[in-house]
Amino acid sequence: MNKFESRYAQSPKEVKQMDTSALRENFLIENIFEANQVNLTLSFFDRYIVGGAMPVNGKLALPNPDDLKAAYFLERRELGIINVGGKAIVTADGETFELDFKEALYIGKGTKEVTFESADASTPTKLYINSAPAHHTYPTKKVSKADAEIVELGTPETANHRIINKLLVNSVLPTCQLQMGMTELKSGSVWNTMPAHTHDRRMEAYFYFEVPQNQSVCHFMGQPQETRHIWMQNEEAVISPNWSIHSGAGTSNYTFIWGMAGENLDYGDMDHCAITDLK
Numbered sequence: 001m002n003k004f005e006s007r008y009a010q011s012p013k014e015v016k017q018m019d020t021s022a023l024r025e026n027f028l029i030e031n032i033f034e035a036n037q038v039n040l041t042l043s044f045f046d047r048y049i050v051g052g053a054m055p056v057n058g059k060l061a062l063p064n065p066d067d068l069k070a071a072y073f074l075e076r077r078e079l080g081i082i083n084v085g086g087k088a089i090v091t092a093d094g095e096t097f098e099l100d101f102k103e104a105l106y107i108g109k110g111t112k113e114v115t116f117e118s119a120d121a122s123t124p125t126k127l128y129i130n131s132a133p134a135h136h137t138y139p140t141k142k143v144s145k146a147d148a149e150i151v152e153l154g155t156p157e158t159a160n161h162r163i164i165n166k167l168l169v170n171s172v173l174p175t176c177q178l179q180m181g182m183t184e185l186k187s188g189s190v191w192n193t194m195p196a197h198t199h200d201r202r203m204e205a206y207f208y209f210e211v212p213q214n215q216s217v218c219h220f221m222g223q224p225q226e227t228r229h230i231w232m233q234n235e236e237a238v239i240s241p242n243w244s245i246h247s248g249a250g251t252s253n254y255t256f257i258w259g260m261a262g263e264n265l266d267y268g269d270m271d272h273c274a275i276t277d278l279k
């Protein structure tokens, strides 16, 4: 049974009043991957969709949730996928793409039928999915690390040494508003997105994976002078409002996927927060 959940957008004023469970109910997305299901969460921040498909036995189809009130899922949307499990076979209107671990696929608006399948049921795929509204059709395209724009940031001394793989971004392929990439922390580094930033013109979602067993990531959100934290387990996602920082510190290194949408495609359009100004 596929799952679909719709969530309202929240203001800084109401988030300031939230306790732990309210923060988690509104922003944390658990249970992304369940065997033979497509689980999706629609955020009213930029109508962004976050979810996962985990086909084990046989094929799964990208559903058309009633809430979209669309003839089919991608009628007015674009889709990004990053494989965080075993090898996958994804079809888009009959065209077949094989996705290995950490490979990405962009699927353009107007694609009527999308299916997901594991190449080998004993090592099932886990396909992390993001989607944003779209008003133009750009070509469906597979993107692997070799095609990515790669940036190295941070240092071991500040425990934020990491590689940013910009996968589905406009320097690599055209998209309407979706941007996705994957950041890998080096061994010994635990901080992502520190110094932290906000970008008023784009919301963002973070999905943490490769978090070792018995380790966790503490995710930070909120306005820079009013931060909150959410403890996150492996393979969970979190919604970041456009007014919020989004940063994390793990009890080990880990990898995460960021995805965003909004008014522009300018990755560098960030307001940075001085570390010493955070509250």
Ligand SMILES: O=C[C@H](O)[C@@H](O)CC(=O)C(=O)O
Pocket: 153, 162, 164, 181, 182, 183, 192, 193, 194, 199, 204, 246, 258, 267
């Ligand atoms: O707006 C950009 C996103 O927050 C991420 O790409 C940041 C990130 O991966 C990092 O600094 O580790």
Ligand SMILES: [Zn+2]
Pocket: 197, 198, 199, 204, 246
């Ligand atoms: Zn960001």
